[in-house]
Amino acid sequence: METVVFALLNGLIYGLLLFMLSSGLTLIFSMMGVLNFAHASFYMLGAYFAFTLGQHTGFWFALFLAPICVGAAGACVERWGLRKVHARGHVAELLFTFGLAYVIEELVKIIWGKFAVAYEIPPELNFSLFKLFGSQYPAYRIFMLVVSIAMLAGLWYLLKRTRIGLIIQASLTHPNMVAHLGHNVPRIFMLVFAAGCALAGLAGVIGGNYLVTEPSMAFSIGPIVFVVVVVGGMGSLEGAFIASLLIGFLQTFAISIDSSFAEIFSFAGLSADGDVGRITIASLAPMLPFILLVLMLMLRPRGLMGEREF
Amino acid sequence: MTDYSLDRVPDLAPSARYKFATRVLPLLLLALILLSIPLFEPSRTWLSLFNAIGINMVFALSYNMLLGQAGLLSFGHAVYFGLGGYAAMHGMNAIENASYDGGIWAAFPMFGLPLVGFAGGALAGALIGFPSCRRSDVPFAMISLGIAELVAAAGFMFISVFGGEEGITGDRMNGIELFGLSLGPLGDVYWFIAFWTFVGVALMYAFTRTPLGKMAQAVRDNPERVKFVGYNPNRVRYLVFIAAGGFAGLAGGMSAVNYEIFTPESLSVIPSGLVLLMAFIGGARYFAGPILGAVVLTYMQSNLSDYSEAWLLYLGLLFIGMILFAPGGLAGLLLSGTAALKHSLSVKGLLRVGAFASSALLAAAGIIVLVELAVRYSNGFGEAFEPFGLHLAPDQMMSWVVGLVLAGVGIGALKVLSKQGGMGS
Numbered sequence: 001m002e003t004v005v006f007a008l009l010n011g012l013i014y015g016l017l018l019f020m021l022s023s024g025l026t027l028i029f030s031m032m033g034v035l036n037f038a039h040a041s042f043y044m045l046g047a048y049f050a051f052t053l054g055q056h057t058g059f060w061f062a063l064f065l066a067p068i069c070v071g072a073a074g075a076c077v078e079r080w081g082l083r084k085v086h087a088r089g090h091v092a093e094l095l096f097t098f099g100l101a102y103v104i105e106e107l108v109k110i111i112w113g114k115f116a117v118a119y120e121i122p123p124e125l126n127f128s129l130f131k132l133f134g135s136q137y138p139a140y141r142i143f144m145l146v147v148s149i150a151m152l153a154g155l156w157y158l159l160k161r162t163r164i165g166l167i168i169q170a171s172l173t174h175p176n177m178v179a180h181l182g183h184n185v186p187r188i189f190m191l192v193f194a195a196g197c198a199l200a201g202l203a204g205v206i207g208g209n210y211l212v213t214e215p216s217m218a219f220s221i222g223p224i225v226f227v228v229v230v231v232g233g234m235g236s237l238e239g240a241f242i243a244s245l246l247i248g249f250l251q252t253f254a255i256s257i258d259s260s261f262a263e264i265f266s267f268a269g270l271s272a273d274g275d276v277g278r279i280t281i282a283s284l285a286p287m288l289p290f291i292l293l294v295l296m297l298m299l300r301p302r303g304l305m306g307e308r309e310f
Numbered sequence: 311m312t313d314y315s316l317d318r319v320p321d322l323a324p325s326a327r328y329k330f331a332t333r334v335l336p337l338l339l340l341a342l343i344l345l346s347i348p349l350f351e352p353s354r355t356w357l358s359l360f361n362a363i364g365i366n367m368v369f370a371l372s373y374n375m376l377l378g379q380a381g382l383l384s385f386g387h388a389v390y391f392g393l394g395g396y397a398a399m400h401g402m403n404a405i406e407n408a409s410y411d412g413g414i415w416a417a418f419p420m421f422g423l424p425l426v427g428f429a430g431g432a433l434a435g436a437l438i439g440f441p442s443c444r445r446s447d448v449p450f451a452m453i454s455l456g457i458a459e460l461v462a463a464a465g466f467m468f469i470s471v472f473g474g475e476e477g478i479t480g481d482r483m484n485g486i487e488l489f490g491l492s493l494g495p496l497g498d499v500y501w502f503i504a505f506w507t508f509v510g511v512a513l514m515y516a517f518t519r520t521p522l523g524k525m526a527q528a529v530r531d532n533p534e535r536v537k538f539v540g541y542n543p544n545r546v547r548y549l550v551f552i553a554a555g556g557f558a559g560l561a562g563g564m565s566a567v568n569y570e571i572f573t574p575e576s577l578s579v580i581p582s583g584l585v586l587l588m589a590f591i592g593g594a595r596y597f598a599g600p601i602l603g604a605v606v607l608t609y610m611q612s613n614l615s616d617y618s619e620a621w622l623l624y625l626g627l628l629f630i631g632m633i634l635f636a637p638g639g640l641a642g643l644l645l646s647g648t649a650a651l652k653h654s655l656s657v658k659g660l661l662r663v664g665a666f667a668s669s670a671l672l673a674a675a676g677i678i679v680l681v682e683l684a685v686r687y688s689n690g691f692g693e694a695f696e697p698f699g700l701h702l703a704p705d706q707m708m709s710w711v712v713g714l715v716l717a718g719v720g721i722g723a724l725k726v727l728s729k730q731g732g733m734g735s
Contacts, residue, residue, distance in 0.1 A: 033448070035448065035452070081630075081634070084634055090447060090448055091381070091383050091447070092633055092637065094383060094448065095586075095590060095629075095633055096630065098583070098586070099626050099630040100626075100630065102583075102622065102623075102626035103623060103626035103630060106620060106622045106623035106626055107623065110620060110623065110684050110685050112688075223455060230452055276468075279467055283467065286463060287459070287460055290456040290457075290460045290463075291456075291460065293453075293455075293456040294453055294456040294460065297445065297449050297452055297453050297456070298442075298444070298445075301445065301449055
């Protein structure tokens with residue numbers, strides 16, 4: 001019972017963090033038709049910006065400033081990079097973002113060093129909020145939960161209930177028609193890209209001190225965000241939300257199960273000496289998202305909630 | 311009715327001389343280069359660099375069978391390199407065991423291990439390719455990424471096959487000697503690598519001339535039309551995928567004999583990314599492109615990393631620069647440069663190519679100065695960047711200005727030049 005409740009809470013927080021990353025990516029994905037390899041790099045930039053800004057202005061200003069800076073960086077990338085490559089097709093775009101991820105990681109290494117920086121949870125939030133089954137539950141995790149839910153509500157309101165959201169949704173599916181109506185579609189795309197990057201940056205600000213802020217953080221979370229977007233379905237925020245929570249729960253539950261294959265399949269006569277018998281469910285946790293990705297692409301390429309195949 | 315026009319149709323088939331010059335001569339040239347390298351008595355460092363280049367050439371060319379020929383972007387090609395290499399490593403150990411207790415492996419020479427690698431890579435390609443080749447474009451790329459992550463994770467999990475973190479090792483000096491090569495000294499290994507490099511390059515070139523190779527290009531350019539002609543694009547992709555896996559495995563087998571060790575790291579996404587960079591920077595549209603890319607990148611990897619901490623950044627910038635401005639890669643740049651010279655061998659044409667090259671150099675120099683200054687500034691040792699006897703200290707405003715001016719002038723000149731028309735015109 002104890003493990004289940006903790007895994008549920010942690011899985012929910014991890015899943016919402018993933019959703020913050022993937023919501024921007026899925027918008028960009030349905031706009032360009034290409035997954036942005038550098039999306040997790042913007043997440044990393046968010047954490048590093050917040051670390052540096054936080055030293056001067058404190059965490060609370062950095063919480064707002066860092067995503068804005070990341071969004072501005074994203075806008076520049078779209079305006080002077082992606083827009084040029086767009087004419088050369090999907091493969092060129094994919095390669096461009098792949099190269100960009102390399103460059104951002106190396107730049108981060110040069111500016112902030114090769115090792116993790118001491119980006120820490122603000123002291124105001126560094127206390128335990130309540131006791132659960134005898135162990136303390138940190139307040140910062142609940143803060144992450146609140147920020148994620150606020151972001152989720154804000155994004156939903158913006159996209160579904162405002163005029164701007166209407167135009168954005170229209171230009172994802174019918175860019176030419178929107179342009180005929182007098183809107184500047186390239187600028188809308190740039191803004192969506194920037195907003196998506198800013199969301200990734202926000203995830204970095206609140207996730208960087210919860211996890212670790214180091215140059216390899218983009219590389220370790222990037223592929224998982226892809227999985228979320230593909231499993232959720234192209235352009236579907238609802239799908240991305242479900243997939244984020246699914247993967248969040250799947251991974252945290254798997255990590256908390258320590259039994260090995262030998263114990264589970266002992267009825268089938270599997271011994272604990274072989275390689276297969278020694279595998280534990282916990283060690284499978286990092287592989288689960290990729291198994292899901294490969295299966296989903298082969299069996300149901302449009303994802304859980306996607307409207308079209310990509 | 312007689313058809314007169316038949317007599318007047320000009321013979322459009324390429325002449326024998328043209329065929330020789332474009333299809334046989336380059337391979338002869340490669341053989342000549344490979345044969346003449348030992349004449350210069352290169353040092354051990356150079357020999358091991360040449361060996362690494364040979365391996366990467368075959369690997370990058372096999373990658374380009376997918377990217378350049380079939381138009382399939384893979385983020386997991388090192389899987390086949392690694393699985394082929396592991397197959398060869400196990401073959402190597404089987405030969406060693408057989409040399410004590412006998413057995414079928416005792417008859418297998420160490421020299422032939424790349425064939426075991428080929429079989430391993432092709433088998434892996436056949437197994438993994440079957441589900442993934444049913445899709446193309448972005449889904450294919452995503453499947454390859456997912457499979458690469460899975461195989462790399464499995465590599466660390468199945469210790470009896472992949473040897474865990476420290477990998478499996480072997481000894482290449484066992485079994486039958488072929489061509490009088492004991493494969494002990496580095497010079498012997500050079501001949502081994504040179505032989506298989508030539509075989510790999512020649513076979514992969516021959517593959518582009520087969521009907522399957524031609525159909526692969528058709529599938530890349532217009533899969534719908536291929537269906538109308540009566541071929542199944544998925545099947546063509548699948549067959550090319552198996553062949554590409556096999557040649558990657560061949561390179562893996564060469565690498566197994568060269569380094570005598572294989573670790574699960576070699577299956578991961580990082581070497582897969584590197585081979586993608588090699589093929590693309592060299593020029594995926596040309597057969598010789600990946601060869602160029604392998605030479606340049608392997609050289610950069612082994613030498614530039616001594617000079618600069620930021621070599622991966624340069625690599626990334628080079629890659630992005632190529633995507634933005636020269637999608638034909640290094641091979642494309644070379645060809646369009648020579649074509650421009652040939653086309654209008656005038657003072658004006660020469661000046662134009664010269665102006666392009668020198669402003670690109672200026673921009674590169676400026677960017678290098680800025681990056682090196684940033685590296686030294688962030689290290690904080692107060693070390694200065696000293697190219698060609700210059701003294702550029704990171705704490706002086708002047709050195710940053712030098713970098714900014716160089717980069718600014720170079721990029722500005724490139725912009726002006728490209729506005730006046732492309733490089734070819």
